[in-house]
Every structure is written in structure tokens, then in C-alpha cells.
Amino acid sequence: MHFEYQIEGGNFTRAGFASSEIKKMMKQLNVDLGIIKRTVVATYEAEVNVVAHAYSGTIYVDFDEEKVVIKLVDEGPGIDDINQAMTEGYSTASSTVREMGFGAGMGLPNMKKNADDLQITSEVGKGTTVIITMFFAKSEQ
Amino acid sequence: MDGKYFHHALKFRKEVCIGCSHCMNVCPTQAIRIREGKAELMDNYCVDCGKCYRACPVGAIIVEQDDFSQIFRYQQRVALIPSVLMGQFPEEVSLTQISSVLMELGFTHIYEVEHGVEVLRDQIVSYMENHKDNKPLMSAFCPAIVRLIQVRFPTLTENLVHLKPPLEIAASFYKQMLIDQGNEEDEIGIFYITPCAAKIAAVKSPVGQDDSPITGVINMDFIFNKVYTTVKKGFIGKNTCQIPDMAPLKSTGVTWSATNGEAANIPGRTLAIDEISNVIEFLEQLENEEKQDIDFLELRACDESCAGGILTSSNRFYTVERMRNRAAFAKSEEQKGNYRYTSPGSVVQYTDFLRDNARVGSIQPRSMDKLDEDIAQAMKKMKKVHEIMDVLPYVDCGLCGSPKCSSLAEDIVQGQAQMNQCIFVQKRMEQQGTLKSDDSMQIMKQIWGAEKFQDNNNQNV
Ligand SMILES: Nc1ncnc2c1ncn2[C@@H]1O[C@H](COP(=O)(O)OP(=O)(O)O)[C@@H](O)[C@H]1O
Numbered sequence: 001m002h003f004e005y006q007i008e009g010g011n012f013t014r015a016g017f018a019s020s021e022i023k024k025m026m027k028q029l030n031v032d033l034g035i036i037k038r039t040v041v042a043t044y045e046a047e048v049n050v051v052a053h054a055y056s057g058t059i060y061v062d063f064d065e066e067k068v069v070i071k072l073v074d075e076g077p078g079i080d081d082i083n084q085a086m087t088e089g090y091s092t093a094s095s096t097v098r099e100m101g102f103g104a105g106m107g108l109p110n111m112k113k114n115a116d117d118l119q120i121t122s123e124v125g126k127g128t129t130v131i132i133t134m135f136f137a138k139s140e141q
Numbered sequence: 142m143d144g145k146y147f148h149h150a151l152k153f154r155k156e157v158c159i160g161c162s163h164c165m166n167v168c169p170t171q172a173i174r175i176r177e178g179k180a181e182l183m184d185n186y187c188v189d190c191g192k193c194y195r196a197c198p199v200g201a202i203i204v205e206q207d208d209f210s211q212i213f214r215y216q217q218r219v220a221l222i223p224s225v226l227m228g229q230f231p232e233e234v235s236l237t238q239i240s241s242v243l244m245e246l247g248f249t250h251i252y253e254v255e256h257g258v259e260v261l262r263d264q265i266v267s268y269m270e271n272h273k274d275n276k277p278l279m280s281a282f283c284p285a286i287v288r289l290i291q292v293r294f295p296t297l298t299e300n301l302v303h304l305k306p307p308l309e310i311a312a313s314f315y316k317q318m319l320i321d322q323g324n325e326e327d328e329i330g331i332f333y334i335t336p337c338a339a340k341i342a343a344v345k346s347p348v349g350q351d352d353s354p355i356t357g358v359i360n361m362d363f364i365f366n367k368v369y370t371t372v373k374k375g376f377i378g379k380n381t382c383q384i385p386d387m388a389p390l391k392s393t394g395v396t397w398s399a400t401n402g403e404a405a406n407i408p409g410r411t412l413a414i415d416e417i418s419n420v421i422e423f424l425e426q427l428e429n430e431e432k433q434d435i436d437f438l439e440l441r442a443c444d445e446s447c448a449g450g451i452l453t454s455s456n457r458f459y460t461v462e463r464m465r466n467r468a469a470f471a472k473s474e475e476q477k478g479n480y481r482y483t484s485p486g487s488v489v490q491y492t493d494f495l496r497d498n499a500r501v502g503s504i505q506p507r508s509m510d511k512l513d514e515d516i517a518q519a520m521k522k523m524k525k526v527h528e529i530m531d532v533l534p535y536v537d538c539g540l541c542g543s544p545k546c547s548s549l550a551e552d553i554v555q556g557q558a559q560m561n562q563c564i565f566v567q568k569r570m571e572q573q574g575t576l577k578s579d580d581s582m583q584i585m586k587q588i589w590g591a592e593k594f595q596d597n598n599n600q601n602v
């Protein structure tokens with residue numbers, strides 16, 4: 001099953017909409033609660049990153065019986081050094097974003113921690129693509 | 142405890158219900174449907190918040206109550222009264238008067254529920270120390286909220302503070318004290334005067350406990366009417382009864398059940414949120430977030446917390462004002478050293494006993510969102526829900542007998558409703574010639590009852 005959601009850069013009020021929709025569907029599918037939790041946290045952070053750092057984006061969500069694949073494609077500045085961006089506490093967020101309670105530099109590390117699989121590709125000046133994959137069977141991690 | 146049956150204190154009287162759907166439209170958990178002109182409750186979705194009770198224009202929803210005369214089955218008849226009871230009355234009505242009337246009604250002991258909150262607060266603090274990974278911890282004070290979390294926010298059940306509410310603590314303490322004074326356990330009846338339906342449900346089927354030390358529940362409006370009528374008749378009663386065990390309640394206890402009553406007394410970053418829709422909105426967001434620097438959440442189903450309970454009689458804002466005034470008075474007395482709590486019959490002497498009995502067992506998630514236990518089946522059903530949603534108008538008019546288009550879609554997928562219950566679908570089908578006008582009338586009658594579609598010549602509309 002396939003779904004798409006649009007993300008508007010700079011609009012924090014709507015951030016979390018896609019995460020909430022995905023959460024609701026995973027509850028409907030009776031997925032293990034711990035897995036739902038991890039999915040929602042990872043997706044929410046990814047959504048917020050598009051809002052905070054990019055101009056606009058689209059989330060593509062694909063469910064099958066084993067997994068959900070959440071792909072966030074944005075148009076934005078891109079990330080120059082992904083490894084650096086992945087380090088805890090690293091952030092280029094503006095002070096206004098920080099005042100809103102975002103920009104602690106923990107988004108990407110938390111996504112890494114919570115996602116079963118995380119792929120990030122980016123082209124500076126064009127945009128970033130983040131792919132989060134979550135499996136429904138309880139893994140022994 | 143994934144048991145199918147949840148005790149509900151709210152009862153729908155079919156013979157009184159006019160099928161107006163007001164209750165269905167206000168239900169925050171979408172637990173009500175209209176069938177054959179009557180409201181029906183879907184038991185497993187209801188959290189006993191009581192919104193429907195307030196919305197019903199004809200009194201078709203009632204709060205079940207134990208027969209008052211049952212108190213006389215016991216030799217020791219304890220009335221457990223919450224601080225909001227006192228808050229129901231204008232300031233000139235004294236606690237002594239209220240107690241006198243309760244004694245006249247047949248109680249032998251009167252005890253204010255919130256005497257144990259200091260003991261509870263210390264318990265909460267040490268619970269928080271031991272459960273730092275489950276931040277933010279959420280109060281289990283309000284039973285409607287506990288159930289809401291179980292059914293709607295199952296991922297948050299482990300954030301609930303697994304400790305008994307003040308009511309249970311006061312009841313266990315008082316019972317134990319009476320036993321220690323030489324009474325037989327089966328001679329003791331403990332009756333709680335409740336401001337809401339959720340507490341009744343919690344007493345009748347406690348979550349995470351085998352059973353409750355509370356024998357029965359009496360609705361607060363019943364007691365309010367008794368007391369107020371008596372006082373209005375000129376009853377002074379100030380000195381007519383020797384109230385046993387009535388050490389004055391401390392200020393913390395007086396306002397514990399008001400909004401911010403708990404949160405203000407818990408260390409760290411705390412928030413107090415009242416009214417169930419506010420709580421739902423907040424928890425919805427909370428579920429998305431990873432790191433939490435909130436330590437404790439006080440969550441209450443009613444606006445203005447227990448002062449806004451559905452069985453209260455006084456305006457909730459006045460009630461809160463009176464509770465705050467009383468707390469301020471208590472505070473100044475405490476500071477003057479006028480209140481002593483070490484006397485026999487003080488809950489403080491039972492601190493150890495209460496500590497050993499404070500925990501509740503596990504509070505299980507009971508997610509009501511799942512479409513099927515089996516993921517492949519659930520996936521099929523979810524697909525179908527989305528297909529149906531593409532056809533439905535997204536108007537949430539409720540004419541199909543379900544509160545929202547999405548609830549109708551789920552009802553259809555679960556075999557509980559038909560696509561053509563939707564008025565928009567009916568109109569389309571009529572236009573296409575696939576549904577006769579008579580048939581669509583028949584469908585509407587099945588939902589709303591035949592009466593609503595009868596010509597009534599006597600009415601000049
Ligand atoms: N979608 C994105 N587009 C551009 N830059 C991004 C994007 N996501 C993350 N970044 C960069 O990576 C850094 C770290 O991201 P993150 O760990 O989420 O921390 P934060 O968002 O709090 O700054 C960000 O400050 C930003 O420079």
C-alpha cells in the first residue's frame with residue numbers, strides 16, 4: 001500500500017502529520033508497540049529535518065506485510081558531510097529553530113538508533129533523500 | 142488482562158433514548174453508534190469519561206449506582222469523601238454540617254480521601270527515581286485517563302505511574318485501621334462518594350489489581366441533594382455530631398484533585414493537562430517524540446479536573462475557588478502549627494503499610510485500533526478502509542450512524558455497517574438508478590428509527 005504526504009519547509013505546525021498517519025496505520029496493523037514507537041520517532045525526526053533544513057519535500061510510504069519503507073525526498077541545501085551530520089550534537093540549525101525546541105543535533109543519531117535500516121543520500125545544492133525501513137517481525141536486536 | 146469485558150458505569154437507557162446522536166458526536170473515543178434510532182455503546186472503546194452523559198438532552202444516559210441501603214449490611218459504615226464534595230457547597234456550609242448529614246443518613250465514620258496524598262507523593266517521587274527510562278511518567282490518578290492510554294495510546298502504558306490513586310490508599314488505610322481496632326473485615330463497608338463515572342468503573346473493575354478495598358460507590362449528586370436540602374431547611378448541625386477521625390486535611394490534600402494539584406507537588410519539570418480532548422491532542426504529539434525532558438504529567442479527563450466531574454452539582458469554577466480558599470486557610474493553620482497529624486487514626490502511622498501496598502500490577506495495553514490480530518488480514522482490511530475512504534465524503538455528518546467517515550469505513554470492514562448507509566452514497570446510487578427511493582428510506586429508518594420519518598400533521602412545521 002502506497003501513500004504520499006507533502007512537507008512544507010519552515011512550517012513546524014504541520015510537522016508530525018505523516019508520522020501520526022503512519023503510527024495510526026501501524027496500530028491498525030497490530031504491529032508490535034515497540035516497533036511502532038521506533039518508527040514514529042525516526043519518521044518524526046526525518047520530517048522535522050525537512051521542515052527545519054530544506055525548502056520542501058515529499059514522503060513516500062510503502063507498506064507490505066513484512067515492513068514499511070518511508071522515503072523522504074526533499075529539495076534543499078543538501079548535506080555536505082553526512083558522517084559529520086550523523087554525530088551527536090552536530091547541528092547547523094538557526095537560533096530561531098533552536099528557540100522552537102528543535103535543533104539539538106540529535107535527530108540523525110536518533111534516526112540511526114531507531115530505524116532497522118537507514119539510507120541517506122544527498123547532493124549539495126539540490127536535496128536529500130532519507131530512506132527508513134522498519135520490519136514488523138520482532139528482531140532480536 | 143486483555144479481557145473483552147470492561148465494566149462501565151454509564152448505562153444507556155434504550156426506552157428513554159431519542160436517537161439524537163448528540164452523545165455520538167461528543168464521544169472522544171468514537172465509542173457510540175446509532176442503530177434503529179437508539180445510541181449503542183461499543184464497550185471496549187469507552188473510557189467512562191462521561192462526555193456523553195453531559196450531552197444527552199433527555200437523561201437517557203445514567204450513572205449506575207449502588208443501592209444506598211446496602212450500607213446497612215455493615216456495622217462499620219465508612220463514607221470516603223473527596224475534597225470536591227466540600228467544594229460543592231457555599232462557604233457557610235461547614236464540613237461538620239456535611240458530616241452530620243452523612244451520619245444521619247447512616248454512616249458511622251467519615252474520612253476525607255486525600256489524607257494519604259503525602260504518603261503517595263513520596264511514593265511517586267521514588268517511583269520516578271526508579272523509572273527514569275520511562276519519562277515522562279504519567280499519573281494514574283484519573284481512571285478515565287488510564288483507560289484512554291490503554292485503548293488509544295498503548296505505546297504509553299509503561300509511562301503510567303503504577304501506583305494506587307489516593308482513593309484506594311485512603312480505603313486500604315481506613316479498612317486496616319478498623320481491623321486493627323478489633324473489627325472483623327466483613328463488618329466493614331467502605332463507600333466512596335464519587336464525582337464521576339470513571340471512578341465507579343475503576344472500583345468495579347480495577348486495572349492492574351485483583352479487587353478494590355472499596356465496598357460500594359455513591360454518586361455525589363445524591364449526597365449533595367441530601368445535604369443541601371437539610372441545610373436549607375435550617376439545619377445548623379454544627380455541633381450535633383462528634384465526627385470521628387476528622388483531622389483537618391492539609392492544603393496539599395485539599396487541592397490534590399484540582400488541576401495542577403499533583404503536578405505542583407512533584408519535583409522536576411511537570412505539566413498539568415485537563416479535559417480529555419486536550420489530553421488526546423497532547424499524547425498524540427508525545428508519542429512522536431524521542432527524548433523527553435518532561436518528568437511528570439498530570440492528566441485529567443474533566444475540565445477543571447474532579448471539580449468538573451459529571452456527578453458534581455456546583456459550577457466547577459466556584460468549586461475550584463472554594464477548594465483553593467480552603468487550602469489557603471489550611472496552609473496558614475499548618476504554618477501556625479495548629480494541625481497535628483500524629484494522633485491515633487492518622488494515616489501517617491500507616492506509612493509503612495501503605496508503602497507495601499501502593500503498587501498496582503501491570504497495566505496492559507488494550508489497543509482498539511487494530512483491525513485484525515493477523516497482520517495479513519489487517520493489511521487487507523486496511524486497504525479496504527482506504528478504498529472506502531476514497532468514496533466517502535469526509536464530511537463526518539454522522540447520518541450513517543457512525544461518528545466519522547473513518548469510523549464508518551472501519552465499521553464496514555468489520556462487517557458492522559454497509560456502504561449505503563452513507564447519505565452521499567445513497568444519493569449517488571439513486572441518481573444512477575441503483576437504489577430506489579423506498580430502499581434508501583428503509584436504510585435511513587434502520588439507522589434512525591421509523592418514527593423520525595413519519596409525517597406528523599399535528600405539528601405546524
Ligand atoms: N534534510 C536535510 N537537509 C539539509 N540538511 C540536513 C537535513 N537533515 C539534516 N541536515 C543537517 O544535519 C544536521 C544534523 O541533523 P540532526 O541530527 O537532525 O540535528 P538538528 O536537526 O537538530 O540540527 C543538521 O543541523 C543539518 O545541517
Ligand SMILES: [Mg+2]
Nearest residue numbers: 048049107108
Ligand atoms: Mg533534526
